[in-house]
Amino acid sequence: MEKTTVFDVIERMSALIRSEERKKCTEFGLQPVHLQVLDYLSRCNKYSDTPASLTNYLGMTRGTVSQTVLLLEKKSYVKKTTDTIDRRVIHLSLLPEGKAMLGQARPSELFNQASDFLKQDELGHYDETMVNMLSALQKSNKSHSFGLCKTCQYFTLLPDGHLCGLTKEQLTEEDSGKICQEHRAL
Amino acid sequence: MEKTTVFDVIERMSALIRSEERKKCTEFGLQPVHLQVLDYLSRCNKYSDTPASLTNYLGMTRGTVSQTVLLLEKKSYVKKTTDTIDRRVIHLSLLPEGKAMLGQARPSELFNQASDFLKQDELGHYDETMVNMLSALQKSNKSHSFGLCKTCQYFTLLPDGHLCGLTKEQLTEEDSGKICQEHRAL
DNA sequence: GCTACATATTTCGATTCGCTACTTTATGGC
DNA sequence: GCCATAAAGTAGCGAATCGAAATATGTAGC
The missing domain is CATH 1.10.10.10 (Winged helix-like DNA-binding domain superfamily/Winged helix DNA-binding domain)
Structure with a gap:
């Protein structure tokens, strides 16, 4: 429900x-x-x-x-x-x-005005929820990626590892070389 | 940012x-x-x-x-x-x-599969966040309503008052008779 | 190297979609 | 009644879309 x-x-x-x-x-x-x-x-x-x-x-x-x-x-x-x-x-x-x-x-x-209606201190929290939602949708999307994570525009290199800038997920060195299931269509 | x-x-x-x-x-x-x-x-x-x-x-x-x-x-x-x-x-x-x-x-x-990727006990919390987001977007949308709240499909009559089923907002008797800014296009 | 098949993209004719401008019908103020 | 306004529909034309065939390149097998 x-x-x-x-x-x-x-x-x-x-x-x-x-x-x-x-x-x-x-x-x-x-x-x-x-x-x-x-x-x-x-x-x-x-x-x-x-x-x-x-x-x-x-x-x-x-x-x-x-x-x-x-x-x-x-x-x-x-x-x-x-x-x-x-x-x-x-x-x-x-x-x-x-x-x-x-x-x-x-x-x-539209977005600028919408943000005025949201409490500023809540936006950070919203962010996390929304990203989780997006991630779930992408996972269930049948249109898979043909690209490697390390070539994705959201891929970021951190001092302590790799990061997907969109889902905020930590990536292993190995993962970064794999075909990305998440970002192809986005 | x-x-x-x-x-x-x-x-x-x-x-x-x-x-x-x-x-x-x-x-x-x-x-x-x-x-x-x-x-x-x-x-x-x-x-x-x-x-x-x-x-x-x-x-x-x-x-x-x-x-x-x-x-x-x-x-x-x-x-x-x-x-x-x-x-x-x-x-x-x-x-x-x-x-x-x-x-x-x-x-x-897509949605059914996506929900499998989300923890079931978190869905209720997501719900609240998403509704807030939607409400903010609708408020900033220039396409205003031409309908009265009490005729909106989301309008619900509760024992202790009125409720907008979409934004979960309580409505006064007076509000229910006003032109709805929220739901026209939806 | 040749053949057969696979893949990426384009071309083309028929059809549908969408816009502009105009028309029709109905309402309301004077 | 008369005219302005508003809601909806119509016609014609250009653009978008589809489906199928064509083109070009790459791959695998012999």
């Missing part, structure tokens, strides 16, 4: 954010999916910055993703680079203009 | 849910926005079940929403009813088939 409630609330937050995002999109003449692509590219590692990974992440067809990327390329939001080893694969990367667009389209005002 | 992290995590959850949802969509031959409409209609009250409210919620144009509703009507997911008092107004309602579709398309498996 409680289970349902918690995830129901998450769905509500998700819907709210999406609604705000769509409004921003029409403002800039983009579709939500375009922002999703930019967001993905701002977070993926070099093992998952390909059209194939993007296709898997978005759940669209290869053809559509190809067209979408073409559009974003025309607008100078992303750049294509052919892999030097395997010349079949294409690496996608965000260009400065793409990053700028992503920054503008984020519901940052 | 902490502020950024918390909302960043929410954005990650949101992105993950959307990704899963899109996969479900293509499975059923629907667009994400169609599910958004069904979801909205399952939660709106009689003051916000109109195409105009839906338009405001989705951030799309009236024409587009009109077409979208037409499509969902053809598929027997929703039903239109003309308002008896103001004959310009149309009320939309979910049909059983629409509810069934909504149930199928929800990332329920």
Whole structure:
């Protein structure tokens, strides 16, 4: 029963954010999916910055993703680079203009205002809870990573070991070399 | 700094849910926005079940929403009813088939599995935190309600007063008659 | 080295989606 | 009654999406 409630609330937050995002999109003449692509590219590692990974992440067809990327390329939001080893694969990367667009389209005002409604000293505690929730969701997500932890953008080297910056989990040296199940799509 | 992290995590959850949802969509031959409409209609009250409210919620144009509703009507997911008092107004309602579709398309498996990764005794605590977060987001959302609290689907009558079932807030008799700022779009 | 198969991506035609501008119908103030 | 306003629908056009076939590169077996 409680289970349902918690995830129901998450769905509500998700819907709210999406609604705000769509409004921003029409403002800039983009579709939500375009922002999703930019967001993905701002977070993926070099093992998952390909059209194939993007296709898997978005759940669209290869053809559509190809067209979408073409559009974003025309607008100078992303750049294509052919892999030097395997010349079949294409690496996608965000260009400065793409990053700028992503920054503008984020519901940052919404978040700024929301934080005013939360007690400042509670935010740290919220943080921990939320990260646990996210971690659980990621673990149950079937879309696994193709990247190594040590190449993840959240990977951090500490004096006393390794740390995943997103889940705040300690990682062993061995773990860092393994394929990451957590961050691929994020 | 902490502020950024918390909302960043929410954005990650949101992105993950959307990704899963899109996969479900293509499975059923629907667009994400169609599910958004069904979801909205399952939660709106009689003051916000109109195409105009839906338009405001989705951030799309009236024409587009009109077409979208037409499509969902053809598929027997929703039903239109003309308002008896103001004959310009149309009320939309979910049909059983629409509810069934909504149930199928929800990332329920994702949530079920995610809950297995969380300690059962912590879920209640998570619940409180998440509801606070959602409440803060809703407060800062500019899309205000057009409905009265007492008509909200989350409104509950208790022996000792009134309760908002979503935010768990106590409501005075007076509050219950006011326009709700919290739940319109949800 | 050649063949067969696998993988990554693109191309293309048909279809659907979404926006803009315009129209229709209904309400309310004067 | 007349006009402004509001809710919803319609038509046409461009963009997005799908599905299937095509292209290009890499891999494995002989």
